[in-house]
Amino acid sequence: MKKATTTEKRLSIEEQIKQLEQQxxxxxxxxxxxxxxxxxxxxxLRGGLLEKLLPNLVTLSDEDFEKFIKSxxxxxxxxxxxxSIPSNPVSDIVLESEVTNDEK
Numbered sequence: 001m002k003k004a005t006t007t008e009k010r011l012s013i014e015e016q017i018k019q020l021e022q023q024x025x026x027x028x029x030x031x032x033x034x035x036x037x038x039x040x041x042x043x044x045l046r047g048g049l050l051e052k053l054l055p056n057l058v059t060l061s062d063e064d065f066e067k068f069i070k071s072x073x074x075x076x077x078x079x080x081x082x083x084s085i086p087s088n089p090v091s092d093i094v095l096e097s098e099v100t101n102d103e104k
Contacts, residue, residue, distance in 0.1 A: 051057055
């Protein structure tokens with residue numbers, strides 16, 4: 001049995017790398033398609049539910065529908081949450097040197 005030369009081993013490994021890279025690209029594309037399908041499904045379900053609950057929306061133009069949706073954003077329940085400013089734990093620390101004699 002003939003031993004593989006260093007060059008043959010390197011070429012074999014390079015071929016494996018090429019195959020793995022192709023598999024990686026195929027998986028990335030598959031993930032992209034899955035995300036698109038999930039998004040499309042979610043949009044269709046939510047749009048259908050909105051039309052079911054508010055059947056008059058079907059008669060609105062796209063522009064009027066957009067205005068209606070934007071008007072809902074001002075509602076407290078649907079508005080984007082405002083980020084809370086976390087307190088600074090470092091500023092809450094009282095150094096012993098800052099404590100007055102009355103507090104000791």
